Amino acid sequence: MSIQPKPLLLRALAGETLDRPPVWFMRQAGRSLPEYRELRTRATDFIAFCHNPEMAAEATLQPMRRFPLDAAIVFADILLIPKALGQEVWFEAGEGPRLGELPSIESMADQVEASTGRLSAIGETLTRVRAELEPERALIGFAGAPWTVATYMIEGRGSDRSEARSFIYQNPEKLDALLEVLVESTARYLIMQARAGAQVLKLFESWAEGLSEDRFERIVIKPHQAIIERVRAAGIEAPFIGFPRGAGALVANYAAKVPVSAVALDTQAPMALGRSIQTGGKAIQGALDNLLLRAGGPALDARVEALIEGWNQGPYIFNLGHGVLPDTPIEHIERTIRRVTGR
């Protein structure tokens, strides 16, 4: 048996400072790749696409074939959970997600156990990808964090979240109950993903912005803590990456309180904030501006250098501060990976 080198991503998540950071990109799979756009035409429905392990595995692997990335992330969507809990979810072409009426908390609580089974296709995708992926490349599973998923469930669509943020004050008990259902279903979903082959688990809190410190504690920090505790209680030791996007200075509270191995930082995270999280004992990930990746040019090269110089003094994972934009030129992605890896 040959000795397999530990994937760089797992080394960074274990707290190692590396010669060069591992690199992957949020939304590295998907619409920025022509081969994805071709593949996507084979299913009419985006949700059905995510639930088809053959197609979803192919979408996950496409960027791994094209680029020397250090990690794959399972192709799925954060709204598969509300769907599995009994809320209608569909995608309008060019307009993003639409959700039906919010089911009663009781009916969703009754669906929590069954919901994990309804998501088993995502486990199959992970198993297929892990079987094909080289051992030095890590595989990431993920879920939307409860508050972010709740914003869609409450508003019925992507939006400015003003209705969901009003809900915080107008229906605090109902929100707590909804978050509790989501904590339990999300924990089970992540446990299933880890057992199916995910070596790292990421929580996307994509809409952490605009919350006051006390609400952030209650609807972001506590649910993240609860999920990780629940996953650990099931014997899963996979490291977590937490991504409280838009949390601003509250990222420091998050890093201090949530037992993730790495905090993913968004575009506006200052160098000093990232360094202080590393000094506090966690890895960081991020935070290249996706608009700059799209724009390219010498400004892109300079920023990539500055991020590595500033953050590779501690455990660091190179990534964007948000997802790859669909119209990002592929040569900008290639060029950036080359500058990070030397490959």
Next chain:
Amino acid sequence: MSIQPKPLLLRALAGETLDRPPVWFMRQAGRSLPEYRELRTRATDFIAFCHNPEMAAEATLQPMRRFPLDAAIVFADILLIPKALGQEVWFEAGEGPRLGELPSIESMADQVEASTGRLSAIGETLTRVRAELEPERALIGFAGAPWTVATYMIEGRGSDRSEARSFIYQNPEKLDALLEVLVESTARYLIMQARAGAQVLKLFESWAEGLSEDRFERIVIKPHQAIIERVRAAGIEAPFIGFPRGAGALVANYAAKVPVSAVALDTQAPMALGRSIQTGGKAIQGALDNLLLRAGGPALDARVEALIEGWNQGPYIFNLGHGVLPDTPIEHIERTIRRVTGR
């Protein structure tokens, strides 16, 4: 001659820790007041309303008659500047601002000197308000900060700013030139406001979110520094309040580098961030959630207490983290002022 007590707002801005913080609210004038909605019907055009000193002074004074507030803020709009520089600006009912094509930088640079004259009505409004306002209540003038105004000028409307943020990377020289024009016209506009009666000047950087640290330095911090320098060079000593809304952890950079007397904090600013700005020698303002002000109830009272307890250990101005929402019940505003002032 009787000795006039110095307005509380000016004392806080001079660095005093007070028995109770001065209080005012962003958007305290305007659509949340029935008397404003009545007044507004007398002009068909919102821009014309802002340029009518009689009506604008009345709108400025309406909340001062109704509530025991410590400061008035001139009723105006941040888009009066692009209009004065020759870009078309109009308001679609229920949809917000619309702007015509961005004029050439050269043509706008030629308009800078004339633009201040075109804004003289706002000076008249200030003079009228100052004459009517009790001396213990301060009068605030303001302008939109260059980057925020530029986002509207580039996009032609309120939006998610993705086009303006792309412009940063795609047209960096043009953006620099546009910001330079805005720095100069904004400085002149504020000098005029101070000479007409404004005792405090506020810069609204309403869209500071989503910028990387280096871009924030270039398009937020430097223009704010330049405006204040230009205003000081004209012999104006009025204190500045800077409001980098959505800047997250970058607020610390802002507070360290921009010579404002107070930093206005948005809803998500942690207690510790505000305290560190005070310890660094500046006053802070904010940061009650406007959604909580609208929702009311015991949660509102508790949050008001928590803010005062946390932040009135240093120079502090009580305010919201964003503007009063139009459908905010007036009794919630009254109740909050009573809890802050004891009146």
